Amino acid sequence: MSYVRITRLYGDAGYHAGMGQRDDLLAGARQCLIDKGYAHTTARDIVAVTGANLAAIGYHFGTKDALLNAAVLEAFEEWGSSIENASTLTPAATAEARLREFLDGLLSAAAQQHALLVASVQAYALAEFAPEVRAQLAATYAKARRELAAMVLGVPPEDVTPGQAASTGSLIVALINGAVLQWLVDPHDAPKASDLMDAMRTLNPEVDAG
Template sequence: MSPQPSNRSALLEGALRCVGSMPLELISARALASEANANLASIGYHFGSKDGLVTAAVVESLDRWLASIGEQLSAVDDSADGSERFHQAAVAIDATRAAHQSVARAFVVALARGHHDKVVADHLIEGFMHTRPRVAKLLGLGDDDIGTDAGGLVHALFTGLLVQSLLSDELSLDADRVVTAFHRIAETITPYRSND
């Protein structure tokens, strides 16, 4: 008998709980299936592999984090300029970063695995592709290709800082430092004009 499609969401929710509460090396396929109250075969059926499921859970967790940041930004006055929206996003990330350290660690592992595991890479690529325009929309960067590229750049900035902060709090930058540094970058490259 084939695993039921409804098992997919149960597996994802179970994996989210595992990633949030267990060291990665202890997250086995059996533990994931048990947490989701699903059969073991359904992991491969829906996610390709145990690592595929864990990676999908990491992507989903990061998506939910981004959604919560979006909710906080919805309270920002519509008349606020882009700099203020960016600052408020940095504040929201800074305030919630500690709560997402286990997901950040799992993300680093997934990136390393994705280099030689196509199932993991595909989950990550899908995540990056749909996150870029979402970040662009949240920050008012535009819905064209350049806006999406800008969303990818901002996402890479915050992801990189998140990964660095796992090594030491000294490497983390609070919201004011992030915005000040970004202004310096913008000032430095302002004379640049694309050939387009």
């Protein structure tokens, strides 16, 4: 199975000149998140990347923190959408095979999506202090749990029950988040899809992954 479409979904998280000023600021803020991190990015860093002026941040976003929050949410939403779209690319016959193919494709694409992952993962730290970030993450997770459960169970998303989303969907989200975070820390020693599936069979030898 080809996962070319997965890699195309992620794109380059960097800054590209020639966009509108608001989009320029968002892209510049995202680039600064990747290069410096949230805590170390200043308003001057952002305008240096974009060529805008400090007043433009106030005009479009109010504050530098609001701009950075918007950039983090944009990256996280893009990551969430990519996961959803990747879940449609697994035509395997069994639930276990669908899950394995999905995880294999997603993790294989991580190397090309390092910048996006770095930007999006900062949303977790912000969620504790920014209600709008927490609300957006919660909404994204609620949708992802349903879509991912549907993918593994082989049913339309509208047929997924709340219990299936809470169990099957949550398990897949946990596998994705845990594997990606380990990959960001140490890509050479991070788990592969086969490792995760082997562990699930070891823990539940009589239970199918679906």
